Amino acid sequence: MGKKPMPEENQSWPSGRVGYVALLGRPNAGKSTLMNTVLDFHLAAVSAKPQTTRRSCLGILSDETSQILFLDVPGVHVPQDELDEAMDRSVHRALEEADVILCIADSSRTFGKEDRMVAERAASAGKPVILAVNKVDAAGPGGVDAIQQAYLKVLGEVPAFRICAKSLQSLTMLLLELRQTLPEGPFLHDPEMVSDSYEREIASELIREALMESLREEVPHAMAVTVDEWKETDKACRITATLHVERDSQKGIVIGRGGTMLNAIRALAVRKLQEVREDTIRLKLYVRVTHDWRNRKNLLRDFGLDGRE
Ligand SMILES: Nc1nc2c(ncn2[C@@H]2O[C@H](COP(=O)(O)OP(=O)(O)OP(=O)(O)O)[C@@H](O)[C@H]2O)c(=O)[nH]1
Ligand SMILES: [Mg+2]
Structure with a gap:
């Protein structure tokens, strides 16, 4: 990808x-x-x-x-x-x-x-x-x-x-x-390339796209995705990502009753990742409350969202 x-x-x-x-x-x-x-x-x-x-x-x-x-x-x-x-x-x-x-x-x-x-x-x-x-x-x-x-x-x-x-x-x-x-x-870039983005950056965007599609109203806007682990083997690409929300109530929505929403998000994200990669995707998602992350400059920097890319 x-x-x-x-x-x-x-x-x-x-x-x-x-x-x-x-x-x-x-x-x-x-x-x-x-x-x-x-x-x-x-x-x-x-x-x-x-x-x-x-x-x-x-x-x-x-x-x-x-x-x-x-x-x-x-x-x-x-x-x-x-x-x-x-x-x-x-x-x-x-x-x-x-x-x-x-x-x-x-x-x-x-x-x-x-x-x-x-x-x-x-x-x-x-x-x-x-x-x-x-x-x-x-x-x-x-x-x-x-x-x-x-x-x-x-x-x-x-x-x-x-x-x-x-x-x-x-x-x-x-x-x-x-x-x-x-x-x-x-030419300023290798003509074979379609982007200078790292694979994990693209993956985090595709996971976020799955959130945008799966969750209603303001919840996805209150969320950020970080890819924490990325391991490629002969058989699969193993990705671990955290879905950051701002409040406990949002965490409940994202997980859903009995984990149904999180499972649906994971399945959709895997489909999207699979479309741009040839190997099998093994995706683990964690949901974490990171209070008011949209107003915390150090977190925006850690999430690659500080506008200095
Ligand atoms: N009908 C129709 N829908 C379109 C067309 N182009 C884009 N869309 C839809 O418009 C919506 C927004 O598209 P995006 O490409 O995410 O728009 P954007 O300008 O990047 O939006 P931001 O990232 O929020 O600034 C999506 O649902 C697209 O499928 C088009 O030519 N026709
Ligand atoms: Mg856009």
Whole structure:
């Protein structure tokens, strides 16, 4: 599945159109979906709940003449706690690093406060901006035109594309435009790689995705996942992870009556891990109350969620 740490820049890699594309959008706009689709790899967690992505993640799309380095980041929203502040730092860093900003708008919703924040941030970054109006398959009548116009009013005259992030075919013209907008230069990563994430980071995201899908309302937002042990043998990959919750009552919900919920979460997570790995997965999950972890800077750092990745 995931990737080993990157080797240093290699002279045998080609040159071409190369650069960073920051994916900027409100929570739930479809940023991670788009990245997974173009990579044809389940790298980033995706869910119907907002604020799924909590830290930035690099996705590498290489062909013979180009290397697009996608920076998937948390959705832009008004920070409520230390975790939100850290998520916002990830967005800030990605915008600084970006050669191009790809604004992703959700046409199934009306233009709101978070959309304005997204558009204003993109417009003031001083970088080339491209607009992708997503979820055209789910938009109501006039929804696509309305959101496109609202964004362009803030962004000015920038190229705009109508897409369905789940469908690679709908992304062809957008990818062409991105390649043309990137600067010329040597490849920055091994073209065989799809990410620089460690396998255990990807695994913790997939386990979190299982939590987002299995648990209702606010519980998954109050949870973090740490992978504590990772052992590969000829027969299996043994993973031990802790699911951190904030309160005792949440622990009860996550475990469920007689452990039924935890078993269901484990089974779903194993299926997701199995899809990206060829070997058998043996997953052990522990649930632990880690009070107020979203506001404790040292824990955010330990969990890799301090926005300094
Ligand atoms: N109908 C439809 N749904 C989509 C499309 N793209 C994404 N989605 C759905 O939108 C939801 C959010 O997708 P994500 O990719 O997690 O969104 P995100 O922008 O990364 O969200 P955050 O990480 O919370 O900022 C998921 O349920 C996706 O399946 C699309 O083109 N059409
Ligand atoms: Mg995301």
